Amino acid sequence: MNQKPLVSVLMTVYNREKYIAQAIESVMASTYEQWELLIVDDRSKDTSVAIAKDYASRDARIKVYVNEQNLGDYPNRNQAASYAQGKYLKYVDADDMIYEHTLEYMVKMMERYPSAAWGTFSFKQNPKKPHPYVIKPEEQFAGQYLNGQGYFLRSPLSIIIKTETFVKLGGFIERKMVGDFEMWHKLGSSYDLLVMPHSHGFVWYRTHEGQQSSEINKFEGEYREISINYINSDHSPLSESDRILALKGLRKRYLMRVFKLITKFKFSQLRHV
Secondary structure, eight states: OOOOOOEEEEEEESSOTTTHHHHHHHHHTOSOOOEEEEEEEOOOSSSHHHHHHHHHTTOTTEEEEEOSSOOOHHHHHHHHHHTOOSSEEEEOOTTOEEOTTHHHHHHHHHHHOTTEEEEEEOSSOOTTSOSSEEEOHHHHHHHHHTSSOOTTOOOGGGEEEEHHHHHHTTSOOSOTTTHHHHHHHHHHHHSEEEEESOSBTTEEOOOOTTSGGGGGGGGHHHHHHHHHHHHHSTTOOSOHHHHHHHHHHHHHHHHHHHHHHHHHHHHHHHTTO
8 A cells, every 4th residue: 555645734833822722633633644743933922832732742743843033924934844754735824724634635636636746726716627627837827917816816824835846946935925925926937736626615714913914915015026027037937928918917906006095095084174
């Protein structure tokens, strides 16, 4: 019997004592048993480490690391990946959860389609073909910038990556908020993507006041910069004509966004006149 591949579940932590137990238990409940859970604490000031170590004492597949100093989100994600021994990386943040069948299904699909270096769930049905399917770099970029599929608009929770590919690409850039968006472009420029069915029923994303995603609007300019850089790159998989269309679309969406912000500001000012 062939040994099932090891999956490295990476859980980065900073002050998540309210949620970390549920996150850990969701991994432990997996029907797929060939996993290691690497919990990397970024100098929490609460009881997160104690909770994590308690679970590690019960299951040898769980390992807890504490950074010597606070690294920040994406540097800590890279730190967690540096400990990984698995064929695949699967991020599960300490305030999120996966369902018991998530790892089983994702690994099964990645093994079935070995040309894919990374996989994601589809939030939108493709009217031309059913899931799962593998798409080349050109279609990934076209889906992001021309067809409305938004393949790069994913959180790490919705992604599975071959470890060797992640290492080869040097991990996440260490820039707040935009590190994952840039990584999906980097992957999408050169590697096949496996698109799996709808994510509902595979992951559970918690929303709360303490999460960084609440600041996403402050980084709109950086997201746009990354998009332009990858569309214009010599390694862009888009044709010249599609690059032009993609850049026009970006500019249109940017101008619409600016118009909405200006209109909203003027309306708020009028209310105080």
